[in-house]
Structures are given as C-alpha cells and as structure tokens.
Amino acid sequence: MKKITLVYFSPTKTTETVLRAITQGLAQSMEISGAEITAVNVTSPKIRGTILAPFDDNDIVLLGAPVYGGRLPADASDFFKKLAASNTPAILIVVYGNREYEDALLELKDVASACGFIPVSGAAFIGEHSFASAQIPIAMNRPDENDLKQAEDFGKKSGYLLKKTKDLKKISALEVPGKFPYKEGIGQGAPDFIKVTELCTSCGICADACPAEAIDAEKGFAAIAAECIRCCACIKACPEQARQMKDGPIKDTARWLNETCSTPKPVQTFFAAEP
Ligand SMILES: Cc1cc2nc3c(=O)[nH]c(=O)nc-3n(C[C@H](O)[C@H](O)[C@H](O)COP(=O)(O)O)c2cc1C
Ligand code: SF4
Ligand code: SF4
Structure with missing residues (x-):
C-alpha cells in the first residue's frame, strides 16, 4: 500500500491549502485512503528540529514552500536538505504572490534530487501575497476556487503518471523553469516593520x-x-x-506590488515524461 506524505513550510497557509487540494486529487487517482496520508508542517521551529525517517518506494512525497525573493525560504530548504529518500517519487510545489517565482522551483527540484527523490511533477501556484492587506491588496484570496480545482487536477494527473510508470528510474528528468546559479536570496534580518x-x-x-x-x-x-x-x-x-x-521599505514594496502585479498569473504545471 502506498503512503502519501506532505512536507511543507507555510507561514500564511496558502502553500498548505494548495498541497491539501493536490493531495485530494492524488489520493483519488491512486486509490489511497486518508489513513495513509501524513502531513508534516515544518513551519513550526520544533518540527524543523526533528529528523524524518527515510522514505522508500512505498512513499509518495509532496514538498511545498512559498517563494521568497525568487528562491526557497532558507528555513524550508534547510529542512528539505535533511530528508533522505530512495526511489521515492516527489511532487514539487512552490506558491508565489503573483510577482515571479524565478529559481524557486528549480531549487526545490535540485534539493529533492540531491536527497534521493525522483521528481515526477512540479507546479507553481499563486497565493495571496504575504505583504497584502485589505488596504494594499495583492493576489487577494488566492488560491481561489479555480486554483484549487487546478491543484486537484494536477494531483490526479500526477497520480495517473505514477500508476502508468512501471520503473521510476526510467522516467525522464523533470524540467522546470529557473536558472543556475540561482539569483541571490533575500538574506536574514529585517527592518523593524x-x-x-x-x-x-x-x-x-x-x-x-x-x-x-x-x-x-x-x-x-x-x-x-x-x-x-x-x-x-x-x-x-x-x-x-x-x-x-x-x-517603511516593506510597506513601500507592498504598494509597488499592488501597482505592478495586479494582473492574475496562471498556475503552471510540469510533468516528467514516462519512459
Ligand atoms: C519575504 C518574502 C518574500 C517574498 N518574495 C516573493 C517573490 O519573490 N515573488 C512572489 O511572487 N511572491 C513573493 N512573496 C509572497 C509569497 O510567496 C506568497 O504570499 C505565498 O503565497 C506565501 O505562502 P504561505 O501562505 O504558504 O506562507 C514573498 C513573501 C515574503 C514574506
Ligand atoms: S515576527 Fe516576523 S517571522 Fe515572526 S510571524 Fe511576524 S513577520 Fe513572521
Ligand atoms: S498582537 Fe496581541 S492580540 Fe494580536 S495575536 Fe499578538 S498577542 Fe494576540
């Protein structure tokens, strides 16, 4: 029996919402019951202090994180780097606030591959921007109903791909947008905002x-x-x-995003090709 594990960092919960919708579609297409699904929310510093047991070919793992400055948040990537997997399919998700996701999905793919996962699909979804408020709206209330329907469909398609693939090692490498060397991260520390x-x-x-x-x-x-x-x-x-x-600077950035990133961006999905 296959097991699904969601591992995600999601301070304002948009990534978590997207991963749960993907899981619904995935579980349905693979006929996996709720009892075989585990969520590991690594937003909590206490959970980030733990080490997960290695994953094997009975597992399917969803890795999800928001985009911070076109990259993964350091807390998320530092935790993901500690995972160990052997012949384990991974579904990779980044959620961004309707500006750009730049190198974040590629970085997630590289981190997952280095841990021993086999990336089978990846996606970039949109979430309400962390800096948004009722006064300065940016991608408000996303993921919306349409995004969540697409998340469920993406989960289903990922499940059908896994069902069809007899030997995961023969699947083609997943291709996602992004450049290496990655753009410089946003770094630690913040103004008092x-x-x-x-x-x-x-x-x-x-x-x-x-x-x-x-x-x-x-x-x-x-x-x-x-x-x-x-x-x-x-x-x-x-x-x-x-x-x-x-x-101050963060509120100014929010105003700039409100002015320049108001056209809703579409969800993007990517799949490895079956052998
Ligand atoms: C420090 C920081 C940097 C961010 N950088 C980006 C970015 O580069 N591009 C973008 O579109 N959204 C960016 N966002 C917005 C988040 O990616 C977006 O709101 C996401 O939905 C938050 O996920 P969560 O709800 O799981 O925390 C940033 C948010 C924060 C807090
Ligand atoms: S204090 Fe800073 S890190 Fe903590 S929840 Fe608020 S914005 Fe996030
Ligand atoms: S700012 Fe005050 S009221 Fe708001 S969550 Fe924190 S402790 Fe509670």
Whole structure:
C-alpha cells in the first residue's frame, strides 16, 4: 500500500491549502485512503528540529514552500536538505504572490534530487501575497476556487503518471523553469516593520504563529528584527488586527506590488515524461 506524505513550510497557509487540494486529487487517482496520508508542517521551529525517517518506494512525497525573493525560504530548504529518500517519487510545489517565482522551483527540484527523490511533477501556484492587506491588496484570496480545482487536477494527473510508470528510474528528468546559479536570496534580518497597537489583548496567538520564534511577550509582542523573516504570519493570525505594517521599505514594496502585479498569473504545471 502506498503512503502519501506532505512536507511543507507555510507561514500564511496558502502553500498548505494548495498541497491539501493536490493531495485530494492524488489520493483519488491512486486509490489511497486518508489513513495513509501524513502531513508534516515544518513551519513550526520544533518540527524543523526533528529528523524524518527515510522514505522508500512505498512513499509518495509532496514538498511545498512559498517563494521568497525568487528562491526557497532558507528555513524550508534547510529542512528539505535533511530528508533522505530512495526511489521515492516527489511532487514539487512552490506558491508565489503573483510577482515571479524565478529559481524557486528549480531549487526545490535540485534539493529533492540531491536527497534521493525522483521528481515526477512540479507546479507553481499563486497565493495571496504575504505583504497584502485589505488596504494594499495583492493576489487577494488566492488560491481561489479555480486554483484549487487546478491543484486537484494536477494531483490526479500526477497520480495517473505514477500508476502508468512501471520503473521510476526510467522516467525522464523533470524540467522546470529557473536558472543556475540561482539569483541571490533575500538574506536574514529585517527592518523593524510591525507595530503593535493598543488593540492587543496579549493572547499570544502571534507568537505561536511565528516560524522564527521572533515574538517576545516580554516586549509587548513586538517582533525581534534580527530573527524575523518578514513572513507576516503574525499580522494575518492576529484576531484583533492589532498588528500592522509600519510605514517603511516593506510597506513601500507592498504598494509597488499592488501597482505592478495586479494582473492574475496562471498556475503552471510540469510533468516528467514516462519512459
Ligand atoms: C519575504 C518574502 C518574500 C517574498 N518574495 C516573493 C517573490 O519573490 N515573488 C512572489 O511572487 N511572491 C513573493 N512573496 C509572497 C509569497 O510567496 C506568497 O504570499 C505565498 O503565497 C506565501 O505562502 P504561505 O501562505 O504558504 O506562507 C514573498 C513573501 C515574503 C514574506
Ligand atoms: S495575536 Fe494580536 S492580540 Fe494576540 S498577542 Fe499578538 S498582537 Fe496581541
Ligand atoms: S515576527 Fe516576523 S517571522 Fe515572526 S510571524 Fe511576524 S513577520 Fe513572521
């Protein structure tokens, strides 16, 4: 019996939503029941501190991450690099905020291949931009219904390809866009870009949502600039809308994205050719 494992980094949950829709289609086409599906959410620093058991040819693994500056977020790629696989098919997904995904899918393919996975399909989906807000919308509410339908179809097609392929080692190498050497990553550290208003009730939800353990209750739930990865999970998770972007470079970037990236981009999918 085949097992499906989803391994994803997803601070604002758009990547997770896409992976779950893909899994639905994949499980359906491969007749795999819910009991054989495991999700490993590596957004949590505690989970990133663990080591997963090696995968083998009974596993199908979905690897998913958002695009940060045209690359994978370092926290995601550092975790993915620790995975070990042997003859395990992998389905690779990046989710980006309607600007570009540049080298992120290629980087994910290279990382997966180095771990021993055999990439069988890959896709770039669109998610609401982390920097977006009601005042400065960018790709709002994506993935939408149409994106999720395409995610399910992509999962189904990936499943049919796997079912048809007798010997995975003979499948052609998956080709995805991107260039090597990859573009330079966005690096660590961030300007102090979040303000906490008097609406804060000290509930701690933002601190729990933070993938970088960068929020300090002692400091009034402010973000520690040096550790913050700018993911905006805390802003989106706050039930009181007490966290807001300050004026500054990140808010300026959000305004620029709002002006220049308003035309919705299509989902892109890629498949390895069967032998
Ligand atoms: C630091 C940072 C850098 C980003 N860089 C890009 C980018 O290069 N291109 C793009 O289209 N979106 C970019 N985004 C937007 C995210 O890729 C997008 O919102 C994605 O849906 C977030 O995934 P998540 O919901 O799983 O966290 C960036 C977001 C952050 C926080
Ligand atoms: S989630 Fe919002 S209300 Fe709760 S502690 Fe954080 S800033 Fe305050
Ligand atoms: S403090 Fe920074 S890293 Fe933590 S959730 Fe907020 S934006 Fe993300």
